[in-house]
Amino acid sequence: MTTMKAAQRQAQAKEEYNAFLAVCPSRQLLDRISDKWVVLILCALGGDAAPQGPGAPRAMRYSELSRLLAGVSQKMLTQSLRSLERDGLLTRTVTPTVPVTVTYELTDLGLSLHRTTREIRYWAQAHMGEVLAHRDDYDTSAS
């Protein structure tokens, strides 16, 4: 496996995995990353949260993420971060200061997924108006 180049491996993977099949492992991966908190965490660590447009990816502390992702529960934040770490999308670093400092940073794999989660968030923000307009039409015509 390690003798294959990444491009070859990916081309082969595209043949082997099919997320439409319930039993396919890529379906489970899709389930995991199709999650609001996962998308927002990747966007945050990818640097999209900077007020003046998207900045560079950077490591962030637990409390910083907690503040940024308004409304996330501590339980879900910890849980999501752990599963992303397990899947190799980010690294968790504990620095024994006092109190302890824990930082999270995207890996290369995480950065590659961030490119598309960024698009998702952009899409939602850019097309919000159209969606709201359509909801109004739908609701009025349904009455």
Place this chain on the structure above:
Amino acid sequence: MTTMKAAQRQAQAKEEYNAFLAVCPSRQLLDRISDKWVVLILCALGGDAAPQGPGAPRAMRYSELSRLLAGVSQKMLTQSLRSLERDGLLTRTVTPTVPVTVTYELTDLGLSLHRTTREIRYWAQAHMGEVLAHRDDYDTSAS
């Protein structure tokens, strides 16, 4: 609003909406589209399910989608399709044949989102190997 060009409207929307805020409507939209069934429905209607690589987007029947999205419950399929219709991402057409035929087809708005959901699915399938490999490392080193 209708006097603005789409590009202008979107540029303005990017300023106004911020999905990191819990109260922002774009956050609710992000929650909706960050859903495994929504992603798979968009991929299916976008033509990604053709065996010989991605085909053209096309209308599909309820039963066809139900078969394609292995493991989806009827309840969730109906529910997801209705919310996508309400948001203007797809159209629902009832043809009074016997028995009745219901087809779903992506709108232009749906097609624009499909471009990124396709990427999500591709990413999951292409990087599955790396994720599985990392999980193994993680599990062994944690023991």
Place this chain on the structure above:
DNA sequence: GTGCCTACTTCCCGTTGGAGAGTTTCTCTC
């Protein structure tokens, strides 16, 4: 009438996610 077909809808129940309080470890204050 009985059965069958598609496309749902309803009901029950197990799993998941949210709210909030408790925990740990150390340091700084009084």
Place this chain on the structure above:
DNA sequence: GAGAGAAACTCTCCAACGGGAAGTAGGCAC
């Protein structure tokens, strides 16, 4: 030296969501 405080969880309880299976509606075929 008792108590407050801070970061990063962890635990407990409860409501909401999703899956499975069974029921429904309308029309035709037998």
